[in-house]
Amino acid sequence: MFEALADRLEGAWKKLRGQDKISESNVQEALREVRRALLEADANLQVVKDFVAEVQKQALGAEVIAGVNPGQQFIKIVYDELVSVMGDTNVPLAHADVAPTIVLMAGLQGTGKTTATAKLALHLRKQERSAMLVATDVYRPAAIDQLVTLGKQIGVPVFEMGSDADPVEIARQGVEQAKADGIDTVIIDTAGRLQIDQAMMAELARIKQTVQPHEVLLVVDAMTGQEAANLTRTFHEEIGITGAILTKMDGDTRGGAALSVRRISGQPIKFIGVGEKVEALQPFYPDRMASRILGMGDVLTLVEKAQEEVDLADAEKLQEKILTAKFDFADFLKQTRLMKNMGSLAGIVKLIPGMGGKISDEQLQQGEAQLKRVEAMINSMTPEERREPELLSGSPSRRRRIAKGSGYSLDDVSKLVKDFQKMRSLMQQMGQGGLPGMGMPGLGGMFGGGAPAGGMPSPPPPGWRGYPGAMSPGKKKKKDKKKKGFGTL
Structure with missing residues (x-):
């Protein structure tokens, strides 16, 4: 959704890179890119004309804020106008005083x-x-x-x-x-x-x-x-x-x-x-x-998706397990299924700030396939092995049985066990820091090098606060309160 439009708008920002201010001369080239992007997105012609005219008016009259370059300032102006064109605020469904x-x-x-x-x-x-x-x-x-x-x-x-x-x-x-x-x-x-x-x-x-x-x-x-x-x-x-x-x-x-x-x-x-x-x-x-x-992603929607699926009591128990390095394969399997309930991997990643367009569809498909591989191997473990991953570290016979049951090789199972132990140690260290960038055992390199080894990319990217859509202090406080309920996701 919107990948082509986002790519074309990215071209508009590039026109202002290296500039020390927004001027009539340098903004025209950026506006031409914005116009092309909207027309290619099949937006109504009159809407495009009005949109570009308003952006131009705001851009030429804008004071460039200290510490914010002209490209970022221009993005903020385009963001505000996009919000205005689409309606400013959410309009909720009616609720009659007298049912139904x-x-x-x-x-x-x-x-x-x-x-x-x-x-x-x-x-x-x-x-x-x-x-x-x-x-x-x-x-x-x-x-x-x-x-x-x-x-x-x-x-x-x-x-x-x-x-x-x-x-x-x-x-x-x-x-x-x-x-x-x-x-x-x-x-x-x-x-x-x-x-x-x-x-x-x-x-x-x-x-x-x-x-x-x-x-x-x-x-x-x-x-x-x-x-x-x-x-x-x-x-x-x-x-x-x-x-x-x-x-x-x-x-x-x-x-x-x-x-x-x-x-x-x-x-x-x-x-x-x-x-x-x-x-x-x-x-x-x-x-x-x-x-x-x-x-720039959509953090609030990601939070709401998680809140629909996560039980607060379970989240607190899981957090305690992470802090004491007792997180096991059963917990991991539960988290993986919870993520599936939130939607596809592609859908979740695109809600993470800074990840739009950074990971190809092919890489996302590889990630989905890798998740299925990991789930198949965990499903082939006994309940005792899921609860106590240490049993697998020193038992080649157990790993061979799991490999045979899941249809994967002994090397695949051994790598999963090794990655899981590393991840558990890492999560214990990160647990005190709020929302951990929870690694996925066996998923290192699942994005073709686009993610940190052993884990998924952690939002937000550098400079996020300087972009439009960054929350005001009041909104940020509300978001942080919501995030607390799924801090281990």
């Missing part, structure tokens, strides 16, 4: 609308808001079955009346059922079409008039670029929407949709879909997205 809150989902076919409906229900459930799904798409084959299956997967009830009922009546009765059951939020999945037509719009308008939703969310495919913004504007003009959900943000999206939707349609992006799994939905924060676009 009614959310109407709209969109064309193929955008992932039905899956996004289930993702939103799961997101609400994590916030301790009960939800019910209502299946009104009676036209697409198996649409109702898909929603029912997703509902069972996430433990959320689905109201449906089959494919012969009137969608408006299904929506009305679904809301009544939610009221009777004391449901907090009802989410109505509507029918889509291959393209906008009057029949679809008329049906949406009738459903909206009947149930009086508190939110009308349009699900759009981020890979369509600026067309996503145009689609959002059309739907808003026709039926009136309150926000958008951008799906497929984990795919080969160039970023134009995220940059254009708010400015063109006037409606905020409320959520983004970042994967196919039902857990892969995130609230949209313009400041965090701007940090990702500029290749």
Whole structure:
């Protein structure tokens, strides 16, 4: 996500390297790179023109702060304007004073609308808001079955009346059922079409008039670029929407949709879909997205992902094990699986400041494969061997059995044991220093030399505090408080 855009913007910063101040002459070349980057990202032309004009205005009037070079100052200006274009702040989902809150989902076919409906229900459930799904798409084959299956997967009830009922009546009765059951939020999945037509719009308008939703969310495919913004504007003009959900943000999206939707349609992006799994939905924060676009990672999202998965009591126990060098293979396996629950290795690494574009997709794939190798070898150990790694150090016969059971060589198992012992000693030394850069046994060189021996890269990079997105003292204090809960991750 955004790799191409980030690379092109990096070219803009290079134009200002070696300069002692921002001037009209040197900023023009950088602005041309910014313009090309945004156009290649398929951002709306008018949005690009306005964006570049505002950046130029701010750059030429900017006082260069002592200790900050012109390139960094220019990045800060671009960052601030990106945040402004995408909406300044997060716009949360409505929560009605009197339940249920009614959310109407709209969109064309193929955008992932039905899956996004289930993702939103799961997101609400994590916030301790009960939800019910209502299946009104009676036209697409198996649409109702898909929603029912997703509902069972996430433990959320689905109201449906089959494919012969009137969608408006299904929506009305679904809301009544939610009221009777004391449901907090009802989410109505509507029918889509291959393209906008009057029949679809008329049906949406009738459903909206009947149930009086508190939110009308349009699900759009981020890979369509600026067309996503145009689609959002059309739907808003026709039926009136309150926000958008951008799906497929984990795919080969160039970023134009995220940059254009708010400015063109006037409606905020409320959520983004970042994967196919039902857990892969995130609230949209313009400041965090701007940090990702500029290749500066997204620490807060990484923290939130960890907090969802980590039990505080387990974290404290694990920290004690690290400090006393009693961290074992069972603990490591648990941490590896926890990381998997947070998402792919590629997704996690790209949230780490300074790592955007530094590790290739090929290296990340090698890292994923290496994690599987390590997990296979640990799974071939006995419970006693996992708890007491020392048993393996002096026992070639045990290592041979593990190698045979896992399908790897004796050398592979021996290297894992040796690396683990080194890592455990290192973690004990680092344990007093807060968040340790936890090494991965057997993963030395997994990024082709891009990571420290025996471990993953440790954020943040030098100079991070001088970049846009660095937190103010108040925000930093809040972040540190959150980080405490998963200090051993």
